[in-house]
Amino acid sequence: xxxxxxxxxxxxxxxxxxxxxxxxxxxxxxxxxxxxxxxxxxxxxxxxxxxxxxxxxxxxxxxxxxxxxxxxxxxxxxxxxxxxxxxxxxxxxxxxxxxxxxxxxxxxxxxxxxxxxxxxxxxxxxxxxxxxxxxxxxxxxxxxxxxxxxxxxxxxxxxxxxxxxxxxxxxxxxxxxxxxxxxxxxxxxxxxxxx
Amino acid sequence: xxxxxxxxxxxxxxxxxxxxxxxxxxxxxxxxxxxxxxxxxxxxxxxxxxxxxxxxxxxxxxxxxxxxxxxxxxxxxxxxxxxxxxxxxxxxxxxxxxxxxxxxxxxxxxxxxxxxxxxxxxxxxxxxxxxxxxxxxxxxxxxxxxxxxxxxxxxxxxxxxxxxxxxxxxxxxxxxxxxxxxxxxxxxxxxxxxxxxxxxxxxxxxxxxxxxxxxxxxxxxxxxxxxxxxxxxxxxxxxxxxxxxxxxxxxxxxxxxxxxxxxxxxxxxxxxxxxxxxxxxxxxxxxxxxxxxxxxxxxxxxxxxxxxxxxxxxxxxxxxxxxxxxxxxxxxxxxxxxxxxxxxxxxxxxxxxxxxxxxxxxxxxxxxxxxxxxxxxxxxxxxxxxxxxxxxxxxxxxxxxxxxxxxxxxxxxxxxxxxxxxxxxxxxxxxxxxxxxxxxxxxxxxxxxxxxx
Numbered sequence: 227x228x229x230x231x232x233x234x235x236x237x238x239x240x241x242x243x244x245x246x247x248x249x250x251x252x253x254x255x256x257x258x259x260x261x262x263x264x265x266x267x268x269x270x271x272x273x274x275x276x277x278x279x280x281x282x283x284x285x286x287x288x289x290x291x292x293x294x295x296x297x298x299x300x301x302x303x304x305x306x307x308x309x310x311x312x313x314x315x316x317x318x319x320x321x322x323x324x325x326x327x328x329x330x331x332x333x334x335x336x337x338x339x340x341x342x343x344x345x346x347x348x349x350x351x352x353x354x355x356x357x358x359x360x361x362x363x364x365x366x367x368x369x370x371x372x373x374x375x376x377x378x379x380x381x382x383x384x385x386x387x388x389x390x391x392x393x394x395x396x397x398x399x400x401x402x403x404x405x406x407x408x409x410x411x412x413x414x415x416x417x418x419x420x421x
Numbered sequence: 422x423x424x425x426x427x428x429x430x431x432x433x434x435x436x437x438x439x440x441x442x443x444x445x446x447x448x449x450x451x452x453x454x455x456x457x458x459x460x461x462x463x464x465x466x467x468x469x470x471x472x473x474x475x476x477x478x479x480x481x482x483x484x485x486x487x488x489x490x491x492x493x494x495x496x497x498x499x500x501x502x503x504x505x506x507x508x509x510x511x512x513x514x515x516x517x518x519x520x521x522x523x524x525x526x527x528x529x530x531x532x533x534x535x536x537x538x539x540x541x542x543x544x545x546x547x548x549x550x551x552x553x554x555x556x557x558x559x560x561x562x563x564x565x566x567x568x569x570x571x572x573x574x575x576x577x578x579x580x581x582x583x584x585x586x587x588x589x590x591x592x593x594x595x596x597x598x599x600x601x602x603x604x605x606x607x608x609x610x611x612x613x614x615x616x617x618x619x620x621x622x623x624x625x626x627x628x629x630x631x632x633x634x635x636x637x638x639x640x641x642x643x644x645x646x647x648x649x650x651x652x653x654x655x656x657x658x659x660x661x662x663x664x665x666x667x668x669x670x671x672x673x674x675x676x677x678x679x680x681x682x683x684x685x686x687x688x689x690x691x692x693x694x695x696x697x698x699x700x701x702x703x704x705x706x707x708x709x710x711x712x713x714x715x716x717x718x719x720x721x722x723x724x725x726x727x728x729x730x731x732x733x734x735x736x737x738x739x740x741x742x743x744x745x746x747x748x749x750x751x752x753x754x755x756x757x758x759x760x761x762x763x764x765x766x767x768x769x770x771x772x773x774x775x776x777x778x779x780x781x782x783x784x785x786x787x788x789x790x791x792x793x794x795x796x797x798x799x800x801x802x803x804x805x806x807x808x809x810x811x812x813x814x815x816x817x818x819x820x821x822x823x824x825x826x827x828x829x830x831x832x833x834x835x836x837x838x839x840x841x842x843x844x845x846x847x848x849x850x851x852x853x854x855x856x857x858x859x860x861x862x863x864x865x866x867x868x869x870x871x872x873x874x
Contacts, residue, residue, distance in 0.1 A: 231708070235652060235654075236707075236708045237703070237704070237705050237706055237707050237708050237709060238708050238709050239709070240705040240706035240709055240710075240789075241706065241709045241710075241713075242710075242713070242782070242785065244706075245785065304615050304616065304617065304618070305615055309615070311785075311788060312781065312784065312785035312788065313614065313768065313784060313785075313788070314614050314615035314766065314788060315614065315615050315616065315617055315766040315788050315791050315792050316788075316792060317617065318792070318796060319705060319788075319789060319792055320705070321705035321706070323703055323705070324703065324704065324705055327648050327651070327703065327797070328796070328797075330647075330648050330651055331644045331645070331647075331648040331797055334643065334644040334647050334648070335644075336643035336644040336647070336801075337644040337800075337801060338641065338644070338801040338804045338805060339800035339801050339803070339804045377807075411615075411618070412618060413618040413619055413620035413761040413762075413763065414618060414619060414620060415619070415620040415621060415622070415803075416621075416800060416803060416804060417619070417800065418800040
């Protein structure tokens with residue numbers, strides 16, 4: 227029996243079918259008819275996103291990576307409509323291996339864009355969950371405000387996230403995190419922060 | 422034609438000989454708003470300046486908005502197919518007449534008082550003309566535009582200098598290098614797609630100085646070099662040839678006149694299909710798409726994969742264009758200490774079916790490889806540019822040095838065309854560029870605008 231390839235070392239799961247499903251999954255998902263009304267479920271989504279924000283604010287990147295599914299995607303589109311990543315570049319488009327590259331780079335001590343490291347506080351709000359065709363998979367929309375202080379200057383980054391989450395017992399794992407910066411199609415100063 | 426000479430540089434002229442030397446330039450070249458203001462006329466528009474790529478305006482009536490220096494510009498393919506660079510500035514009170522980044526329009530109407538222009542720049546009409554005694558057929562009411570707009574194989578340049586040499590002559594030996602970059606693609610062409618867009622708080626020349634700099638790579642990009650090789654899968658990846666003795670590697674830097682320079686890393690890599698792909702760092706979908714391409718194309722897969730790999734060249738056209746890897750990077754100065762660098766992606770087109778239907782897979786891979794450097798390399802350079810700008814705030818420490826290689830015997834060669842070649846980490850390309858910069862600043866080229874008649 228052949229073993230499944232390790233997504234930390236090789237990228238076998240990012241296929242044409244993966245892209246097609248991604249574009250489909252991130253189209254027309256934020257509609258009232260799919261909104262989750264179960265308060266407990268919405269609350270557990272909110273708690274999960276708050277925990278994720280805490281891990282990133284505290285630079286606990288390995289723990290944050292632990293929230294991601296093995297075959298995950300971290301996606302920061304460069305256009306407001308997100309588009310089809312097969313035909314356009316993104317601000318970030320990280321499969322598992324590139325996401326581990328991103329974290330590895332930050333830990334080298336020579337990632338000058340993060341030396342000194344950014345201090346951040348993240349506010350996550352307006353959390354709404356939406357059902358999908360798969361019973362154990364939810365789409366979650368949240369708004370964010372990140373106040374970042376680095377090298378003597380403060381700024382605010384804002385936007386909204388689409389998380390595609392798979393239920394895992396009482397919690398979740400992140401299949402896709404799509405981060406939509408409101409200025410995603412403009413020139414961004416030092417976009418080296420993990421959003 | 423309108424002569425703008427009377428408007429330029431009325432104030433005191435700096436002593437350029439006291440600011441630009443063979444081995445160094447004065448810090449004020451990067452920090453003084455007056456010098457910046459002079460650059461925005463004498464250089465941006467004084468010489469041929471990159472404006473746009475033809476693939477951004479493929480059909481008649483298509484336009485994009487951009488800047489020439491600080492001037493807002495509409496680059497349009499007019500109703501008759503002529504590519505023009507119109508000043509995006511209503512002749513009435515000065516408001517921009519087009520506020521979209523791109524689109525298609527037969528006319529541009531000012532949102533303020535409704536003056537309307539054809540996309541040739543000619544005034545189409547004004548509201549309630551009987552309130553005016555003037556003749557609106559006078560050309561002075563038509564939008565200003567650049568007197569010279571020319572393309573070289575899809576790259577559109579413009580200048581306000583009516584006496585400028587034809588673009589191809591100005592580019593000179595750069596044209597052959599641009600040809601090589603294009604001709605590796607089917608049909609010898611690419612189309613622009615979305616961009617990685619970055620901004621830094623620093624002078625625009627810091628990016629242009631860096632564009633052929635082989636000296637910084639091992640240091641500024643240490644984190645990238647370590648990351649690219651963290652998994653130790655076979656060959657050393659990416660820019661590993663900078664690691665040990667870059668000046669002894671076969672790569673080189675060249676100065677090609679008129680501020681243009683070229684870093685050629687191709688000689689480091691074996692000249693056979695697939696060699697470029699083999700050293701490409703890790704990117705999403707690499708293994709899956711490679712397997713699909715090999716299955717579909719067999720022996721021809723290596724060539725297709727090389728199109729998804731980053732071409733190891735930096736082709737820098739003064740003052741604002743850098744074709745590097747598969748990117749078309751544009752430098753846009755905003756202020757003496759603020760610059761946008763936009764890394765347009767390029768996609769392969771395959772109208773003749775050379776890639777046997779695999780072009781979409783090649784592009785899906787190519788989008789991912791193009792994201793690598795802006796994410797893990799350029800961000801570190803941009804912070805280093807910002808830290809230079811901070812450092813240059815020290816007024817009494819006046820000089821910025823660029824003398825690496827200067828007077829070292831046997832290091833730098835010139836050929837009959839005047840092309841200068843040096844080892845990869847040499848700073849000769851900066852020294853020569855500043856000579857051209859100084860000429861443009863000390864003897865500003867004539868500038869004129871034109872209006873449709």
